[in-house]
């Protein structure tokens with residue numbers, strides 16, 4: 001009898017221990033999976049769940065989002081953070097309609113050519129929506145492979161071509177089994193082989209893990225300092241966006257001035273939102289979410 005492979009062990013563990021997340025259900029389509037993957041970048045699952053459900057209830061297919069305004073995408077994004085993702089997702093929906101008749105493509109090269117879809121997201125959609133064999137490598141997978149195979153405590157901050165090769169070598173040949181293994185590697189990194197407190201005693205590959213065998217300890221402190229939020233331009237941008245999201249039309253400058261006392265920082269944050277394409281000026285004295293409401297001019301707003 002042949003020994004179970006690394007992928008066999010992790011896939012078996014996954015089938016018994018995976019979280020019951022709605023985007024993993026078998027009847028979920030490629031668009032819903034694509035939306036989940038974009039939202040899950042830099043945002044915890046618990047915050048993504050309600051936003052994902054609301055987004056798909058409103059825009060169940062790419063054509064529905066493509067027909068709506070960028071402002072509505074930013075509004076629906078709410079407080080998920082990094083709101084440029086909302087714009088990119090809408091641009092992606094437009095491209096899916098224009099290039100692929102409204103269906104998320106299943107070819108990796110076509111997925112990679114979509115706006116806002118990078119190496120990770122394209123492979124995640126190809127694997128999880130279409131059952132293809134591709135290495136799907138995020139921070140969690142890099143860490144698992146780095147520890148279990150290379151015997152090193154942590155992976156670098158970004159995915160390199162070598163990480164894709166190392167992960168692909170672990171995948172079963174059969175595409176559906178490879179897609180399952182990809183999901184399993186990610187889940188193992190999220191739940192068991194975590195950055196600071198790996199639970200090796202509960203790990204399905206403990207007996208073969210190179211890092212465990214080396215006897216090294218988990219990193220003692222945080223690998224990255226938590227980012228400060230209070231008082232940063234990010235906080236001010238969030239406050240400004242919050243006011244603009246709640247508004248039904250252009251917001252006078254004076255109203256925005258109330259969200260933050262520091263004139264210089266507030267102006268810098270507002271300029272950043274405009275530069276990022278999230279907000280646009282309306283005449284000389286008001287601002288709105290990009291593409292929101294009637295067009296210029298609105299001369300009386302500031303008076």
Ligand code: SF4
Pocket residue numbers: 144147148192193194198199200201203204205206207209210211212
């Ligand atoms: S044995 Fe420990 S270090 Fe190795 S893969 Fe499992 S959790 Fe990670």
